[in-house]
Amino acid sequence: MNKAITDGVLLMPPAFANGLDVYSSGDGTPGSDTYDADANAAFVPADQDFGGCLELFKTQGTQKLRYTGQTPLLPGCYLRITVRIKAVSGNLPSVRIAGYAALGTGAAVPGVVTTGPSVALSSYGEVVEVSAIVGAGARGGVDMVWGAQAVYGHFGLDLTGQNGGVVRIDDIVIEDITSVFLRDIVSTVDVRDYGAVGDGTTDDTAAFEAANAAAGGRTFLVPEGTYRLNGDVTIDAPTQFEGTVTMPADAILLLRKNFDFAAYAEAFDDEEEAFRKGFQALLNNADHEAFDLGGRKIDIFGPIDMQVAAPGKSSYATRRVIRNGQLEAKGEAAWAAGVVTSQATYSASDSRKLTGVINVANIEVGSLVEGAGVGREVYVRDKNVGRQEVTLSAQLFDAQGTQNFTFRRFRYMLDFSGFNTLSKFIVSNIEFQCNNVASAINLAPEGLIFQVQDCFFTRPRDRAITSIGNGCQGMLIDRSQFLSAEDALDVPDRVSIAINTNGNDIKLRDCRATKFKHFALIGGANSLISGNHFFQGDAVQNGIRSAGLILTKTHNSSTVMGNYVDNCFIEWSNEQDSAPEFNSEFSFSALGIHNNIFLSGEVAPWFSYIVVKPHGAGHFLSGVSVTGNHFRTLNGPIDRVERIDTSFADLNYGRMKNVTFSDNSFHSVTTPANSPLSLEHDQASTATTWVIDTAQGLPFGAHARSVDSIVATQQIRNAAGVTQFEMPYVNAAQGTNQDQVQLVWSSPMRGRVQIAVRMDA
Structure with a gap:
């Protein structure tokens, strides 16, 4: 809203010196009488106060003077009509600005005020200035509110009071004063008006706070410059950044009316910093439950430690969401995995600890542990440098004694492992463009109900989602795609894994995964795995296939239902058990595999879709149900769909109980299996x-x-x-x-x- 609205539009009526035929004694509408040749009106060429002016003798109760031209009233435009007048002789009248509000048809706008405040002339020769403001909006100072219907007006003045007086009137002035209303209409508060310097070094925190206090909901303007804010700043008004801000890591910028990534990107002019500061504000803000990236792509040049981005927050358990955008890993050096080899001792009596760890200070929390007798997806959950101890995410099945272990720390775009506990956090509609240099998400060591929904994990280098502890308890992963960077590799050469979990109650539903070494390793119990399609084949004839889904809990109490298991298999092991032999337990029990599609092609005859792999002797199946599945292989039959991997031990067939294997279909399977x-x-x-x-x-x-x-x-x-x-x-x-x-x-x-x-x- 500014003067440019009326630039090029003629507002000012012509001077009286140009003739009185355009000045009406009526409303100014076409056909109304004019003062041209009227005996009661005359042009005075040389008045001592006005120069040329109109002399008018009042003969009517309301003596009207209107310009017959159509003065446009544009949307959002405010006009001020001003007249200078003086009494010359006779009775002293009152004067007011007046006008005719016209529709586009020329008819009068009904029900609007058409006159301004009345001013009484009190003496002869005294010049009095009378004015009124007309516009569409009922704003403070507007005398004639004409609404949105008025298209133009005929403006002038009225003389009221006793007849018989003579007045002289200077030329009528009509001007656009919309700029007077800019403060209220556009509602802008400039931080420079409150002492902000914007030189990049002066602390402008106090100025920002003062401007926010004065804004009252008006737009908070940060003009060009770099504004240093050394403390927390909350802005309650809509914010416009033409300049940028800088802040210490622990200072919070909370944009309550513009809480989205676009606003933070404007504020910091750095995408990574904007993302960090937005996340920091999300965890320190009770007014918003989500940080919306607005569909933007954010370039990430190194792992983001999410706890460092929100200093002071070691635990968090209120529902929060990051949604709607794309994170893309850039560069390579910052994403290189950290690798440490160190000697340590393991004892089954303290089954989640490594003790006597040499060089423990250099081992990073969140590292993958590799060594003899170590199962897949065991991570460093914590460490104690003073005691030379490492706490593990899971037990080791056969690592008793002292040996060298390798600790491999992957680099994640969003790394939550610095939190002690993180619960009820949601990542929704985010694409992680890992570009085969970065992994995607690393969870906190503790927490409940981390949720991933409708996300894409594209070409992760090592892992898509990693759990280094129980931060995955109750985790929900829904409708997400996991797209491997290893499509071109043969199965034995692949190393990447989409998901691992340690906690119970996982819901893994309606996802799609392509050609990882493994789709998911599920380490807990009571999980629901349904509606997923995971495929892992290659073009090698009679080639090796890797497990798509790995279950490592013996008493599993889980359901695997309605999945499409494509060129891979389900493996059930107890590799994360420090006492893998059967010992008064439920053994391999409480698992349902129902109504899945199993398909493979170009596989060796010994390939099977369901593999049980006991890591110790004496185990058996109990309460296991395999029903309603469709087993098929292409380009050559397989011997059977199920088998025991006896690399470490066989099952005790004499103790099997409550096993149902029925109502399945078999195609190109030499020996179908049923029980009964x-x-x-x-x-x-x-x-x-x-x-x-x-x-x-x-x-x-x-x-x-x-x-x-x-x-x-x-x-x-x-x-x-x-x-x-x-x-x-x-x-x-x-x-x-x-x-x-x-x-x-x-x-x-x-x-x-x-x-x-x-x-x-």
């Missing part, structure tokens, strides 16, 4: 004992431990051919491999039966 396994046995010759072989048809080639049912599908006859109506009894777990059952009759019999054999008892 339905077999038809045709005994052509009479025998007292019928031997029925399961032919490896039970899951995992297990023992035939029980029979659910026996149904005669043909007459049972004795040696004389006489039909018999007795039932046999069953001897289970027979034969060298205990995979046969025997039906024992009272005498030799022949016939046909349908039998349902189980691997459990």
Whole structure:
């Protein structure tokens, strides 16, 4: 709103010296009478106060003077009409500014005020200035509020009071005074008016605070310059940055009316710093629950320690969100992994500690631990330099004693591991462009319900999401894509992993992952894994496939349902158990694998989709259900869909219980597996004992431990051919491999039966 609104628009009426034919004694509308040749009006060429002026004799109760020209009233424009007048003789009248408010059709705008304040002339020869302001808005100082309908006006004055007086009137002045209202209309408060210097060194904190206190909701303007703010600053008004600010790391800038990345980027003119300061304000602000990146791409030139970005906040448990943008890793040197090799001692009696750690000060919290007897995805959760101890995220299955360990610290775009606890934090609609130089998210060591939704993790170098402790407890990962940087590599050459977790109650749903070494290692129990599509194949004929989903909790109590397991497999191990042998526990139990699609191509015949890998002896399956799945392989069959990896130990087949493996479909699978396994046995010759072989048809080639049912599908006859109506009894777990059952009759019999054999008892 400024004078440019009326630049080039003619506002000023012509001087009286140019003739009175454009000055009406009515409203100024077309056809109204003018003062041209009127006996009561005359032009006076040389008045001592006015120069040329109009002399007017008052003969009517309201003597009108209107300019017949159409003075435009533009939206947002405010006009001031000013007249200088003096009484010459006769009765003394009163004078006021007046006008005719016109619609676009020329008709009068109804119901608006068309006159300004009245001023009484009190003496002869005294020059009195009368003015009024007209405009659309009912703002302070506006005398005639005409609203948005008025398109133009006919302006002038009224003489009221007694007739018979003579007055002289100077030329009418109409001017655009919109600038007078700029302070209220645009509502700008300039920090320089409150003492801000903007030289980059002077502390302008007090000036910003004073300007904020005076703003009252008007726009807070930070003009060109660099403004040093050494303390916390809160701005409650809409903020416009033409200049920039600098602040110490622990000073907070809170933009309450512009709390988004765009405003912080304008304030700091540095994308990384703007992101840090926005996150800092998010955790120190009760007014906003989300920091919106506004769809912007932010270049990240090194790992962002999120706790350092919010100093003073070691723990946080209020729902907060970062949403709607893209983070892109730039450069390479800052993203190089830190690698330390150090000697340490491990004891199963203190199963989450390494002791006597040489050079412990150089080992970074959050490092991946590698060494003999160390399972996958074990991290340094904490360290104590004085005691030479390292705390681990998980137990080690076979690392008893002293050895050299390697500690590998990946670099993450958003690293939350500096927090002690972080709960109810959400990352939504963010793309992490890792560019094969950076990993994406590292979680805090403790916390509840970290949530990732609708995100893209594109080409992470090492990891997409890492949990170094229990900061993943109850974590939700929904509708996100994990796109590997290792697509071109054969499976054995891949090293990147999309997700690992240690806590319980994980929900991993409706995600898609491409060609990582592993999609997810789930270290806790009670997880729901559903609707995901993860694929990990390559073009090598009879090639090796890696596990897509790894479960490391024996009593798993989880459901794997409705996933698309593509050219990879589900592996169930106990590699994060310091006592991996069975010892009065539930063993491999409480897992449901239901209604998934399993597909592979160009794999070796020994490839299987479900692999159990015990790391100690004596374990068995209990309360395991595999139902409704679709197993298929392309370009060559596989032997079977399930197997035991006996690299460390086999299962105890004599203790299997409550195992269901049924209602699955098998295509290009040589030996389908079922439990209960339905077999038809045709005994052509009479025998007292019928031997029925399961032919490896039970899951995992297990023992035939029980029979659910026996149904005669043909007459049972004795040696004389006489039909018999007795039932046999069953001897289970027979034969060298205990995979046969025997039906024992009272005498030799022949016939046909349908039998349902189980691997459990």
